[in-house]
Amino acid sequence: MSQVLAHTTEHDDHGPDQGKGVIGFLKRWLFTTNHKDIGTLYLCLALFSFFVAGGMAMVIRAELLQPGHRFIDPNFFNQMTTLHGLIMLFGVVMPAFTGMANWQIPMMIGAPDMALPRLNNWSFWLLPFAFVLLGSTMFHAGGGPNFGWTMYAPLSTKYAPPSTDFMIFSIHMMGLSSIMGSINIIATILNMRAPGMTMMKMPMFVWTWLITAFLLIAIMPVLAGAVTMMLADRHFGTSFFEAAGGGDPVLFQHIFWFFGHPEVYVLVLPAFGVISEVIPTFSRKPLFGYNFMVYATVSIAILSFVVWVHHMFTTGVPLGAELFFMYTTMLISVPTGIKVFNWVSTMFKGSMTFETPMLFAIAFVFLFTIGGFTGLMLALVPADYQYQDTYFVVGHFHYVLVPGVIFALMAATYYWLPKWTGHMYNECLGKWHFWLSVISVNIAFFPMHFLGLAGMPRRIPDYALQFTNFNVISSIGAFIFGLSQLLFLYNVIRTIGHGKKVDGRVWEGSHGLEWTLSSPPPYHSFTTPPVIN
Amino acid sequence: MAVKKHVKLVALLAAMVLGMFAFGFALVPIYNSLCKSLGINGKTNTESIAYNAATVKIVHDRTVVVEFVATNNSGVPWAFYPKTRKLAVHPGEIAQLAFYAENKTGHRMTVQAIPSVTPGIAAKYLKKTECFCFTQQTLNAHEAMDMPLLFHLDANLPANVSTITLAYTLFDVSDRVTKP
Numbered sequence: 001m002s003q004v005l006a007h008t009t010e011h012d013d014h015g016p017d018q019g020k021g022v023i024g025f026l027k028r029w030l031f032t033t034n035h036k037d038i039g040t041l042y043l044c045l046a047l048f049s050f051f052v053a054g055g056m057a058m059v060i061r062a063e064l065l066q067p068g069h070r071f072i073d074p075n076f077f078n079q080m081t082t083l084h085g086l087i088m089l090f091g092v093v094m095p096a097f098t099g100m101a102n103w104q105i106p107m108m109i110g111a112p113d114m115a116l117p118r119l120n121n122w123s124f125w126l127l128p129f130a131f132v133l134l135g136s137t138m139f140h141a142g143g144g145p146n147f148g149w150t151m152y153a154p155l156s157t158k159y160a161p162p163s164t165d166f167m168i169f170s171i172h173m174m175g176l177s178s179i180m181g182s183i184n185i186i187a188t189i190l191n192m193r194a195p196g197m198t199m200m201k202m203p204m205f206v207w208t209w210l211i212t213a214f215l216l217i218a219i220m221p222v223l224a225g226a227v228t229m230m231l232a233d234r235h236f237g238t239s240f241f242e243a244a245g246g247g248d249p250v251l252f253q254h255i256f257w258f259f260g261h262p263e264v265y266v267l268v269l270p271a272f273g274v275i276s277e278v279i280p281t282f283s284r285k286p287l288f289g290y291n292f293m294v295y296a297t298v299s300i301a302i303l304s305f306v307v308w309v310h311h312m313f314t315t316g317v318p319l320g321a322e323l324f325f326m327y328t329t330m331l332i333s334v335p336t337g338i339k340v341f342n343w344v345s346t347m348f349k350g351s352m353t354f355e356t357p358m359l360f361a362i363a364f365v366f367l368f369t370i371g372g373f374t375g376l377m378l379a380l381v382p383a384d385y386q387y388q389d390t391y392f393v394v395g396h397f398h399y400v401l402v403p404g405v406i407f408a409l410m411a412a413t414y415y416w417l418p419k420w421t422g423h424m425y426n427e428c429l430g431k432w433h434f435w436l437s438v439i440s441v442n443i444a445f446f447p448m449h450f451l452g453l454a455g456m457p458r459r460i461p462d463y464a465l466q467f468t469n470f471n472v473i474s475s476i477g478a479f480i481f482g483l484s485q486l487l488f489l490y491n492v493i494r495t496i497g498h499g500k501k502v503d504g505r506v507w508e509g510s511h512g513l514e515w516t517l518s519s520p521p522p523y524h525s526f527t528t529p530p531v532i533n
Numbered sequence: 534m535a536v537k538k539h540v541k542l543v544a545l546l547a548a549m550v551l552g553m554f555a556f557g558f559a560l561v562p563i564y565n566s567l568c569k570s571l572g573i574n575g576k577t578n579t580e581s582i583a584y585n586a587a588t589v590k591i592v593h594d595r596t597v598v599v600e601f602v603a604t605n606n607s608g609v610p611w612a613f614y615p616k617t618r619k620l621a622v623h624p625g626e627i628a629q630l631a632f633y634a635e636n637k638t639g640h641r642m643t644v645q646a647i648p649s650v651t652p653g654i655a656a657k658y659l660k661k662t663e664c665f666c667f668t669q670q671t672l673n674a675h676e677a678m679d680m681p682l683l684f685h686l687d688a689n690l691p692a693n694v695s696t697i698t699l700a701y702t703l704f705d706v707s708d709r710v711t712k713p
Contacts (some may be wrong), residue, residue: 317573320572
């Protein structure tokens, strides 16, 4: 440790001293407190989980390729949908954005490192163990959790397999990890900004992460509470969610969605931040309406706490509550609309070029908006009675999460990878990856809307014959999408070792403190605070 | 240098985390008391409400259909059904019916019936004078009985409610019965 600390006082760009052999390698990564190292660890974990959870999606789509009982039994199918959801959320999107926050935030605000480096190390190293715990459930007697990622009681209490307790503890660990990560990010942003970097000069990615971190601090403890109550109901004889003992299963849904809806914005706000960085760079214009972007982000975050009942319109809530939550939900489309308007206005009359990150960003704006519109349809109470629990919902949230959040992650990776590694990715492969992804993602998810409107329920391993055609189309799209991500994997790995060398600015239109550093940046970003004009 | 600033901020954020963890649990009593005071989750009165024929107003020109549903929770192999499937009543009018219950097992069991009203908003207008759900019911092996239910509807029942479904679910509470 003293070796690492000694480095904080001198300027070096050769990385940390590493001991000999495997032990030295392990110690370097296990004990690292450097924001770039930890960011890299987060990103590697996210990339690995992406292919694990993506593989599960392939299993799901293979089973749904044809009606009837095909490859896997229904219980295993249910485990796949549950784990696919949990891992994509907690294992892919959240660690990937935390990794990017680790890499970028100190560089963007002119700080040498994160505020609490050791806490940072612990936040990361909880995660691999949490996911081993979660993954192990599949090999338990009785199988893994099979009740969907929403874990509704009593499916997750009375009727759940024994392995559910492992899932509960794994969620506790993930929650702890992201709470500590958020505390670290807030402390870094509020206390470590370079002189002159006022709040309203911070890059949008930093702003969105600041708000996301506050959201996480507010909601992860509530999720921890909900799963703790589940655990108590399962083993300690309490009846939080059991009607026989005076509890109420609907209460679980209220607590879960009080966490669950802001969680949606935890996933998507950093994506907004990324897009707000990428579009100005390749439009060669500053972001249009920066102040409005900040205010819109804050309003989305606040509104996200008063909309949760729109996930449970059909649980028998009173008409007044349905109306209230319908209106607040529709209100969220105002700040979101401001954001979309500002991105489009940034591009308007800009000198645009279409490198891979920009292509992903434009696809994000377009396809995320489609997901937003289907969300508005679901927000309407009378329509929701028809659409709820069908493939329409699946289509909706995959539109906001895959061509939305995942595309933002792709854009961010292509955008910052040259900065992180000092090498340019292969543009031709990147374009292939983009076009294959953007076409296949629509083939995969667009037909789901039709399936849902025709009445196909979600979370079933088999379906009526009339749904066959659209399911075949959807599965083929999913397979193409899954395979084209291998191009991404190859491109990233190749870039690290082989790509063309880049200078500090990387992009012609790049703007911001991180581009004033060399590529790759020195091990400790800004040992002397930069001057901000 | 910045360490002192960090300590204060981190302490504040950690306090927020603990506060939100507590809030998660506080949602349980908040939910229960909100549901109770607003009468919105279909739960009926758990203690007898006296019926006074002299003061209760009967609305003769309005008829409401009350349907009865009986369900056994898993692990309760009893015969359990309402002897009257549905009743047409005037709001304010007292109505009486019986639920049949038979313990089909070879051992003594104690059950608790949990009521639920649909639409939920009607729950607070359905007033029970006598109900087998007010107490736990015990039957010996293969014993059977008729369980009474005596209720009336409040005259203030919202006008758009024309049908009310009253559902009972039997839960096995034999383990929880306090031994005399």
